[in-house]
Amino acid sequence: MAAPAARVVTPTLAPGNKPRRAASGFTLIELLIVVALIAITSATITLALRDPMELQLQREAQRLAALLETARAESRASGLTVRWIPKGLKTGEDFRFEGLPRTLQLPTRWLGEPVAVQIENATAANPGLTLGPEPIIPAQRLRLQLGNQHLVLATDGLAAFDVADSP
Numbered sequence: 001m002a003a004p005a006a007r008v009v010t011p012t013l014a015p016g017n018k019p020r021r022a023a024s025g026f027t028l029i030e031l032l033i034v035v036a037l038i039a040i041t042s043a044t045i046t047l048a049l050r051d052p053m054e055l056q057l058q059r060e061a062q063r064l065a066a067l068l069e070t071a072r073a074e075s076r077a078s079g080l081t082v083r084w085i086p087k088g089l090k091t092g093e094d095f096r097f098e099g100l101p102r103t104l105q106l107p108t109r110w111l112g113e114p115v116a117v118q119i120e121n122a123t124a125a126n127p128g129l130t131l132g133p134e135p136i137i138p139a140q141r142l143r144l145q146l147g148n149q150h151l152v153l154a155t156d157g158l159a160a161f162d163v164a165d166s167p
Helices: 028-048 052-078
Strands: 083-085 096-098 116-119 140-146 149-155 162-164
Touching: 052 140, 052 149, 052 162
Parallel strands: none
Antiparallel strands: 083 096, 116 140, 140 149, 149 162
16 A cells, blocks of 8 residues: 655635735834824823923914014004013003004013013113114014023014024
């Protein structure tokens, strides 16, 4: 009697044939999805842990920069000298704009808690910022403080007011 012949199974794509995985592990797509989920989770946690004072100060700085640029543009368009003064004369004013036409009423209060303002090179005769009417104004910097958070808004005289690096 002869010995039975050995059967060799060759994997094919024929119906009923189960292909075997050559190597086990993760695909590149699976790894990219996991990395993306980790990045989204860490960004969410980072934003949730931000200091509310820092967030409010950044919002106030961006709003003030927009107000200063609005007043600066109006000053150039109308030919009027416009100044920004940190403390208003009236009760309830945190700051004011001098020299704007009466038809343009800009806000005079901070959105949240009052922000302390220190203008570099301010004098008793000129306690504020000069915003125009010349297209190029003097370089000016002001420091905003809320709690223990500090930001500096600055312009070189030609560019718009923007948050600058603290010296």
